[in-house]
Amino acid sequence: MSMTDELLGDESVGSLLGALQDAAPGRRFEATREAAAGLSALTLSRRARSLADGILLDLPGDHAELARVVRAAIEHPGFDGWALWPVGLASARRAVAERTESAFDDSLEVLRQLTKRFTSEFAIRPLLLHDLDRGLDRMASWTTDPDWRVRRLATEGSRPLLPWAERLPALVADPSPTRVILDALHDDAEESVRRSVANHVNDHSRGHAAFAVEVVRGWRDAGGDHLERVSRHALRTLVKRGDAGALELLGFPPALVEVSPLEVSPVRVEAGGAVAFEAEVENTGADPARLVIDYALFFPGARGEERSKVFKIAQRTLGPGERTVVRASHSFRAITTRRYYPGRYGVALQINGVAHPRTGFELG
Numbered sequence: 001m002s003m004t005d006e007l008l009g010d011e012s013v014g015s016l017l018g019a020l021q022d023a024a025p026g027r028r029f030e031a032t033r034e035a036a037a038g039l040s041a042l043t044l045s046r047r048a049r050s051l052a053d054g055i056l057l058d059l060p061g062d063h064a065e066l067a068r069v070v071r072a073a074i075e076h077p078g079f080d081g082w083a084l085w086p087v088g089l090a091s092a093r094r095a096v097a098e099r100t101e102s103a104f105d106d107s108l109e110v111l112r113q114l115t116k117r118f119t120s121e122f123a124i125r126p127l128l129l130h131d132l133d134r135g136l137d138r139m140a141s142w143t144t145d146p147d148w149r150v151r152r153l154a155t156e157g158s159r160p161l162l163p164w165a166e167r168l169p170a171l172v173a174d175p176s177p178t179r180v181i182l183d184a185l186h187d188d189a190e191e192s193v194r195r196s197v198a199n200h201v202n203d204h205s206r207g208h209a210a211f212a213v214e215v216v217r218g219w220r221d222a223g224g225d226h227l228e229r230v231s232r233h234a235l236r237t238l239v240k241r242g243d244a245g246a247l248e249l250l251g252f253p254p255a256l257v258e259v260s261p262l263e264v265s266p267v268r269v270e271a272g273g274a275v276a277f278e279a280e281v282e283n284t285g286a287d288p289a290r291l292v293i294d295y296a297l298f299f300p301g302a303r304g305e306e307r308s309k310v311f312k313i314a315q316r317t318l319g320p321g322e323r324t325v326v327r328a329s330h331s332f333r334a335i336t337t338r339r340y341y342p343g344r345y346g347v348a349l350q351i352n353g354v355a356h357p358r359t360g361f362e363l364g
Helices: 010-023 030-037 044-058 063-073 081-098 101-114 125-130 132-144 148-156 169-173 176-185 191-205 209-222 227-234 236-241 244-249
Strands: 257-259 263-265 274-283 289-300 306-318 323-331 343-351 359-363
Touching: 010 030, 010 044, 010 063, 010 081, 030 044, 044 081, 063 081, 063 101, 081 101, 081 125, 101 125, 101 132, 101 148, 125 132, 132 148, 132 176, 148 176, 148 191, 169 176, 176 191, 176 209, 191 209, 191 227, 191 236, 209 227, 209 236, 209 244, 227 236, 236 244, 236 289, 257 343, 263 359, 274 289, 274 306, 274 343, 289 323, 306 323
Parallel strands: none
Antiparallel strands: 257 274, 263 274, 274 323, 289 306, 289 343, 343 359
16 A cells, blocks of 8 residues: 555544544444454545545435534534545535435535545546536635635635546536536635635646636636646646647747757767756747647556656747756666656657657667
8 A cells, every 4th residue: 555545544544433432422334343453455435435434324314414423523623624525525425315405505515614624536536427407506606715725725626637536527528507606716715715726727728628728818818816727736737738729828839940960969868867858959940939848758668568758857048049958867776656668769859749759769
């Protein structure tokens, strides 16, 4: 198990059980304790689901009864952190099973309260999968909540591709229902909320590039104090893909440049080593050129197929006829999120979305 899985470990679950026991002294919480004893072999999300199963068994009845215990537990000092994920999940699942509007709305309110102690972004997903329109309508009202953590829940909880959470297929297919939330919060005073909005738009950009560009264009037309940073973060995937609309909106229209052959050293890299590369870039146009300079790494996948990934280098502005030397390096040190296989590799500069000729090398 990874260190991440231990976020729902003995200490946090022990505090949760203590809070629940104080909130409902007549309950033994045997199913939750049994679930807690079997967490060691489970991933983080499976731990949350297993504990939620136990809570639902230990607190039978309708959603109102479960909500009463949860609200009583909120007063307990140990009722916080990652252990609130299974609590919120239990509320959402009970409300969905009850299939009443009152239970649905009350669960949303429970999650709004819980998110002030720990984000409810994961727990809210069953409610949105059950009734997306009703959920988003309530979440849109949260965009004016005085607590930034509630405002963040409005955008983070409705992200279509939220990591560690169930996808929202309806929003993967049609991004438009969350636009009212994005437009309301893109220039929020709290950076965590703005960053969530940008990540939300970046999710949409993977399947709906034109929509993402349209949303950001609307923000820039409306004005705001934080437009440049949130715009760049929202369109980062499209920039790496070389999307012309995103690049031009951010001030990087097509540029007339000449790039010298990319020099790579060494041409054979040992496992765990690094490769360095450089090239000269010249603005051959008649006007100043704003350049966003990335590099694309081409590498073999686990089954030998060629894959690629784009990495950032720099942003530069060149006057007519001006030249600059671009230097960068890439490390092949082993990391948990990426594995490098021996074989033929390639690297190429990408300038304002346009890929230039690659140079190959070997990883041994």
